[in-house]
Structures are given as structure tokens and as C-alpha cells.
Amino acid sequence: MNKNFEFFMPVKIYFEAGASKKAGQYIKGKKVLIISDPFLYHSGIAGQIGESMRGKEVVYFSDVEPNPSCESVDQAALLAREMQADCIVGLGGGSALDISKMVSCLTTNEGSIYDYYVGGSRSLSNRSTTLICIPTTAGTGSEVTNVGVFTNKKAGIKMPMVSNEFWPDYAIIDSVLTYTLPQVMTATTGMDAFCHAIEAYWNKNSQPMCDMLAMGAMKQILSNIESAYREPSDKEARSAMVCASLIAGIAFSQTRTTGIHALSFPLTAEFGASHGTACAITLPAFIKISSQQAGEKMITLIRYLGFETVEEFADAVEQLMQSMKMPTRLREIGVKESDIEHIAEVGLNAAIIQLTPAVMNKETVSSLLKSIL
Numbered sequence: 001m002n003k004n005f006e007f008f009m010p011v012k013i014y015f016e017a018g019a020s021k022k023a024g025q026y027i028k029g030k031k032v033l034i035i036s037d038p039f040l041y042h043s044g045i046a047g048q049i050g051e052s053m054r055g056k057e058v059v060y061f062s063d064v065e066p067n068p069s070c071e072s073v074d075q076a077a078l079l080a081r082e083m084q085a086d087c088i089v090g091l092g093g094g095s096a097l098d099i100s101k102m103v104s105c106l107t108t109n110e111g112s113i114y115d116y117y118v119g120g121s122r123s124l125s126n127r128s129t130t131l132i133c134i135p136t137t138a139g140t141g142s143e144v145t146n147v148g149v150f151t152n153k154k155a156g157i158k159m160p161m162v163s164n165e166f167w168p169d170y171a172i173i174d175s176v177l178t179y180t181l182p183q184v185m186t187a188t189t190g191m192d193a194f195c196h197a198i199e200a201y202w203n204k205n206s207q208p209m210c211d212m213l214a215m216g217a218m219k220q221i222l223s224n225i226e227s228a229y230r231e232p233s234d235k236e237a238r239s240a241m242v243c244a245s246l247i248a249g250i251a252f253s254q255t256r257t258t259g260i261h262a263l264s265f266p267l268t269a270e271f272g273a274s275h276g277t278a279c280a281i282t283l284p285a286f287i288k289i290s291s292q293q294a295g296e297k298m299i300t301l302i303r304y305l306g307f308e309t310v311e312e313f314a315d316a317v318e319q320l321m322q323s324m325k326m327p328t329r330l331r332e333i334g335v336k337e338s339d340i341e342h343i344a345e346v347g348l349n350a351a352i353i354q355l356t357p358a359v360m361n362k363e364t365v366s367s368l369l370k371s372i373l
């Protein structure tokens with residue numbers, strides 16, 4: 001018998017090649033702030049989307065950095081308040097989308113992100129701006145979640161924040177935006193999406209609807225990621241990847257993630273690894289221990305994906321990463337044996353680590369990290 005569950009996902013999704021140029025039709029207000037990274041701004045991609053919003057006043061904030069800092073959020077929020085934005089468009093990977101979530105709230109919530117984020121005493125409420133998220137990678141899933149991840153650079157802490165005010169109104173999924181993704185980003189963001197799916201599947205909060213979504217997303221990623229990596233203009237593979245990333249995002253929006261994402265926070269904040277790399281690097285090791293508490297589910301999954309054993313599945317994932325020139329050992333991203341205990345401690349501070357289907361404490365996490373040093 002299935003266990004009881006809830007499912008809440010209020011984001012309206014538009015999935016169509018070229019859909020980003022139709023974003024204007026979903027905006028009721030007149031003042032739009034488009035938030036992107038410098039590349040999307042200078043390459044003209046943000047401008048093309050802005051120009052398609054006829055009759056709107058469009059302003060651009062293009063200083064989004066990887067692992068967005070609280071300072072960047074406050075800077076963008078200042079701009080949004082000054083122009084009295086009534087619509088915030090997040091365009092990019094997870095960083096731009098996460099900033100857009102917080103900025104869309106700070107137009108009507110006073111103060112700084114620090115008042116609401118880790119250690120802050122206030123709660124976000126009553127967002128009045130329309131929030132549109134347009135992913136340009138096939139990986140983040142942020143367009144369909146109520147989670148934002150921000151970095152407190154002063155304290156060196158990167159942590160997720162969950163708020164019901166973070167649900168976007170619209171997610172516009174346009175595979176055309178991914179045709180020019182560099183190979184390294186196709187690989188790392190695609191593997192991030194795979195982690196979202198498997199972490200939703202083996203999660204202690206897992207539920208039947210998300211299991212189905214996650215299994216489908218994993219199969220679709222395994223079938224398409226190499227084609228998208230080797231042949232960037234393969235429209236079918238690109239479309240399949242953005243779809244799988246979207247579905248994986250919906251799955252983990254209900255369950256949250258697990259140890260892979262918990263350990264990725266210190267690996268990005270302190271060792272400069274990209275989010276996808278920092279997640280995928282521990283993926284094979286987590287697959288190997290997942291049978292501890294999710295044995296039956298893992299058998300169902302590996303058979304569905306066409307493997308005989310969990311070890312065979314973990315090895316295949318590792319080989320896939322190597323074939324796309326992704327690091328599979330912590331040393332490759334600058335981690336030393338003396339760093340292991342600290343990484344384990346920081347990872348254990350993220351509550352999601354306890355959603356992993358295995359015992360997670362300083363000893364077990366350190367030993368998992370040592371196994372991939």
C-alpha cells in the first residue's frame with residue numbers, strides 16, 4: 001500500500017522551443033527587472049527576451065555571480081525597489097533564478113536578505129511581484145521549487161532557504177536557450193539534475209508521485225546527456241534534457257534533497273567547485289550506501305534503468321562522468337585528507353543530510369568522503 005502524501009506545486013509551466021520570447025504575454029504589470037549573469041546580458045540573450053516584452057519598461061541586473069552572495073541579492077533588490085518593479089524575471093542557471101526569488105520578495109519586504117536568511121529574525125510574506133523563471137541550463141530545477149541557495153561570504157556559509165513566497169508564478173522552459181551551453185556546463189548541470197532525481201527517489205520524504213517522476217527523469221538523462229554533451233545542436237537531446245531537469249525539479253520540490261546536496265555546499269563555498277560538479281562527485285559513493293535503508297527501492301530503480309547491481313550502477317555513473325571529463329575524486333577539486341573532517345562537519349549542519357537513506361554522522365560521512373579522495 002502506498003504511504004500517505006501531499007503534493008503542492010503551484011508553478012504554471014510553459015514548455016516550448018522558443019517560448020522565452022513569449023514571456024511578455026504573461027506579465028500583467030509594466031515594470032520588469034530581468035536578472036541574469038553577465039554572459040547572458042552581454043551576449044544579447046537577455047536583451048532579446050526584454051525586447052519581446054513590448055510596452056513594458058525593462059531594466060537589467062546582470063551582476064549575478066556563481067554561488068550568489070547576499071550582497072548581490074541586496075544590490076538587485078535595491079534596483080527593484082528604485083524602479084518599483086512589478087515583475088521579476090530570473091534568467092539563467094540556479095544562481096540567477098535563486099536571486100530572482102529573493103528579490104521578488106524584497107520589493108515588498110523591508111530590509112536586507114540578512115534579516116530573513118540564516119540567523120535573521122524576520123519571515124518573508126506577501127510577495128506582490130510576478131515572478132517568472134527562465135532556466136538556461138538543463139539542471140537547476142529551481143524554476144519549480146520554493147528553495148533558494150545563497151552564500152554568506154563573510155561567514156563562508158552557503159545554505160538553502162525555503163519559503164512559500166519563493167514559488168515562481170511561471171516557469172518558461174525553452175530548450176533553444178541551452179543550444180549554446182558549453183560542454184562542461186552541459187555535463188555538470190545535467191548531472192545536477194540527475195542528483196535531484198535520485199535524491200528525491202531515495203529521500204526519507206519520498207512519495208509515489210515523486211518516485212515516478214524521478215525514475216522517468218533519471219532514465220531520460222541517462223539516455224540523452226552524452227548526446228547533448230557531444231552534439232550541442234542535437235535538438236532532441238537538448239529538449240529531453242530540459243524536460244528531465246524540469247521533472248526532476250518537480251520531484252525534489254516535494255521531498256527536498258539529501259546528503260549529496262548537503263556536502264556540495266562546503267565543496268562549492270570553500271573549494272570553488274561548480275554546483276553540478278560538487279554534487280556529482282559524491283553521487284557514486286552515495287549510490288553505494290543507499291541500499292542501507294532503501295534496498296528494495298534501489299533494486300526497483302536499477303532494474304528500471306537496466307543494471308543488475310547497485311555497484312554496477314554506481315560504476316556506470318562514474319564512467320559516464322569520466323567520459324564527460326568530470327572530476328570523480330575530491331583531490332581533483334583541491335580537497336586534501338586534512339579537509340575531510342571539516343567538510344563532513346559543515347555538510348552535517350545542513351538538515352537535508354538526514355534525509356539520506358543511510359546513517360549520517362561524522363564517522364560515516366568522513367568515511368564516504370575518504371573513499372573518493
Ligand SMILES: [Fe+2]
Pocket residue numbers: 140192193196261275279
Ligand atoms: Fe542542485
